[in-house]
Amino acid sequence: MSKISFRLLEELEKGEKGTGPDSCSYGLSDSSDSTLTHWNGTILGPPHSSYENRIYGLGIECGKSYPDKAPLVRFQTKINLPFVNQKNGEIDTTKFKLLGEEWKRSVTIEKVLMDLRKEMSSPANKKLPQPAEGETYD
Amino acid sequence: MNRSSVDKKYEFTISSSITVLELKEKIAAESDIETSAQRLIYSGRVLKDNDTIGSYNIKTGHTIHLVKSAAARAASATTTTTNAQSAPTSTTSQTPAAPSNISTGQGTFNPLADLTGARYAGYAQLPSASMFGPDGGMTLPSEDEMDRMMSNPMFQQSMNQMLNNPQMLDYMIQQNPQLAAMGPQVREMLQSDYFRQMLSNPQMMRQMRQMQSMFGGGMGGAQAASSFPAPGEATASNSTPDSSTPQPTNTPASTATATPAVNPFAAFIPGAGAGAATAANPFAAFGGSGQGGFPQLDPALLQSMFGGAGAAAPVETDNRPPEVRFETQLRQLNDMGFYDYDANIEALRRSGGSVEGAIANLFNN
Numbered sequence: 001m002s003k004i005s006f007r008l009l010e011e012l013e014k015g016e017k018g019t020g021p022d023s024c025s026y027g028l029s030d031s032s033d034s035t036l037t038h039w040n041g042t043i044l045g046p047p048h049s050s051y052e053n054r055i056y057g058l059g060i061e062c063g064k065s066y067p068d069k070a071p072l073v074r075f076q077t078k079i080n081l082p083f084v085n086q087k088n089g090e091i092d093t094t095k096f097k098l099l100g101e102e103w104k105r106s107v108t109i110e111k112v113l114m115d116l117r118k119e120m121s122s123p124a125n126k127k128l129p130q131p132a133e134g135e136t137y138d
Numbered sequence: 139m140n141r142s143s144v145d146k147k148y149e150f151t152i153s154s155s156i157t158v159l160e161l162k163e164k165i166a167a168e169s170d171i172e173t174s175a176q177r178l179i180y181s182g183r184v185l186k187d188n189d190t191i192g193s194y195n196i197k198t199g200h201t202i203h204l205v206k207s208a209a210a211r212a213a214s215a216t217t218t219t220t221n222a223q224s225a226p227t228s229t230t231s232q233t234p235a236a237p238s239n240i241s242t243g244q245g246t247f248n249p250l251a252d253l254t255g256a257r258y259a260g261y262a263q264l265p266s267a268s269m270f271g272p273d274g275g276m277t278l279p280s281e282d283e284m285d286r287m288m289s290n291p292m293f294q295q296s297m298n299q300m301l302n303n304p305q306m307l308d309y310m311i312q313q314n315p316q317l318a319a320m321g322p323q324v325r326e327m328l329q330s331d332y333f334r335q336m337l338s339n340p341q342m343m344r345q346m347r348q349m350q351s352m353f354g355g356g357m358g359g360a361q362a363a364s365s366f367p368a369p370g371e372a373t374a375s376n377s378t379p380d381s382s383t384p385q386p387t388n389t390p391a392s393t394a395t396a397t398p399a400v401n402p403f404a405a406f407i408p409g410a411g412a413g414a415a416t417a418a419n420p421f422a423a424f425g426g427s428g429q430g431g432f433p434q435l436d437p438a439l440l441q442s443m444f445g446g447a448g449a450a451a452p453v454e455t456d457n458r459p460p461e462v463r464f465e466t467q468l469r470q471l472n473d474m475g476f477y478d479y480d481a482n483i484e485a486l487r488r489s490g491g492s493v494e495g496a497i498a499n500l501f502n503n
Contacts, residue, residue, distance in 0.1 A: 016181055018201020019472045021465060025203050027181020031195040040182030044205055055177060055184055055205060 007067055008036040011109055024113035026060065037062055039071075039109060043117045049126035051079070054133055058116075060109060070103035073112060078135040080128050081119060089137035091116075154192035158185040171206050179203040460487065467493050476500055 015026040026041040039060035045051025057076040063069060075089035083095035093100030098107060098115050119125055150164050162173040178185040180194055180202045196202065300306050461468065464486045470493050471482045481500060489495025 014472075016197070016200040018203065019469060022203055025179045025182050027183070029182075042179050042182050042184065042203075044179075044203075053205070053207070055179065057184065058182070060182075 005036055005062075005066065008062060012036060014110070020110045021114060023117060024110060026109050026113060029059070041073075041109060041113050043113050043120070046117055046121035046126070049121050050128060050130045051120045051126075054130075057136070058113070060112075062109075067105045067107070070099040070107070071109065071112070073099060073116075074137075076136050078131040078137060080130050081125055083119070087137070152191060154196070155190055157188055157190050159187040161191060162187070165204065171204075175207045177205045177207055179205065464491060467491060467496065471496060471500075 011026075012028060014020055018025065023044045023046070024042065026039055028036065029038040029040050039062060041058040041060050043056045043058065045054040045056065047053075055077070056079055059074050059076055061072040063071070070093070073091050075084055075091070078089070080086070083092045084090070085092065091099060096116070096119070098112060150161070150168070152161055152164065158178060159173065162176045162178065165171065165176060166173050180196055180200065183194070185194060185202070460483045464483065467486050468479075468482055471486075474497070476482055476497070482496065485496035485499035486493075488499055
């Protein structure tokens with residue numbers, strides 16, 4: 001068994017206790033996953049945008065080298081954002097740089113979710129037409 | 139158990155064998171949100187009505203977020219916290235029905251929120267006890283204190299950071315009619331190296347203060363300003379404050395009156411309004427000293443910029459619930475191992491949002 005990531009344990013505790021912001025939530029996909037690899041995240045769409053009051057589900061995969069390497073993040077709920085692949089919900093890390101060249105060890109899952117939410121409320125993106133609520137990528 | 143109505147949090151004792159729908163019914167009984175409008179999120183997942191609470195492995199102290207669906211009323215979000223008391227069969231959840239939580243938390247740009255945020259916490263130390271008069275009112279920070287603050291590299295850095303932030307500049311200009319009236323040059327002026335140097339150079343500030351006291355110690359900022367001809371005569375006429383405009387002067391009493399203009403700098407200066415007034419006066423003196431670096435630099439304007447109702451700054455954020463106002467600080471405290479929510483809030487309130495102050499507070503109790 002690989003060594004337990006204390007960093008991820010900390011993040012897990014915070015996600016479950018919900019001490020972070022109310023607008024995002026995250027936790028293990030399978031609570032018996034002792035490698036702490038597969039996570040779920042949700043983002044509540046920011047107010048005054050076309051994402052308002054929708055809940056966006058994401059899949060997050062923290063590989064063995066996390067947090068030295070960024071996690072793989074993809075949207076499960078369909079969303080129209082310039083950096084989201086419309087076929088599978090994957091995030092283009094050359095456009096969403098926090099998961100690309102701007103990744104740092106200090107960035108957390110929570111930070112990723114909050115920054116994605118920030119993108120939703122950016123002037124360029126907040127009025128983008130969105131797919132019907134509740135649709136998901138296969 | 140229902141917690142304080144300010145937080146609008148509810149706690150329920152439930153068994154882990156009940157379904158999500160049953161939990162929603164309990165929430166509906168406590169709040170006015172019907173079950174069909176409730177969406178519960180835990181650990182990054184939307185809970186399904188037919189699953190049991192236990193199947194999601196929700197444990198002691200875990201939080202469930204509750205989002206009211208759009209059908210009911212416009213975007214409102216709440217949080218549900220579960221607190222399993224002992225065995226996994228008993229779970230308590232609290233549901234704060236605070237619709238403002240999310241909309242105020244992020245999104246809109248509020249520089250004042252930043253000022254109370256962790257980024258600046260600790261930079262502006264708590265005012266020392268000597269700053270409070272016998273009646274609890276603030277007096278001016280002593281020269282020494284001012285010096286110490288000005289020579290603090292952190293303080294200088296945060297000043298610079300603020301002036302580098304175009305949004306902050308916009309905000310300052312927008313909040314101050316006099317600045318707005320000056321047009322696009324204001325921005326250039328505020329961003330210029332020279333201006334910044336002035337702000338961040340302790341010697342210069344000290345010099346200015348000395349100059350100010352030379353030109354009549356107890357004089358209020360407004361008077362000081364008008365007694366010197368402004369380098370920019372053209373703008374002086376419309377922006378020279380007289381006694382009828384509520385400009386703060388050196389007396390603690392008048393700094394307490396909140397004028398609508400918001401002064402972002404005030405929060406950086408320990409003792410908000412009082413300190414800001416001191417900061418303003420040196421500039422007033424500077425304007426008259428003949429070093430007219432900026433043709434547009436009107437001392438009265440600077441005075442209002444820096445002194446413009448510092449007291450208003452903290453007031454602005456006060457109407458938000460504490461968990462929003464102190465969101466970042468609470469998180470920091472949590473990270474440091476202070477888990478008592480109520481105690482943390484109380485300590486942060488007392489320290490005015492400073493994490494350092496709050497910790498001192500927590501240790502003392």
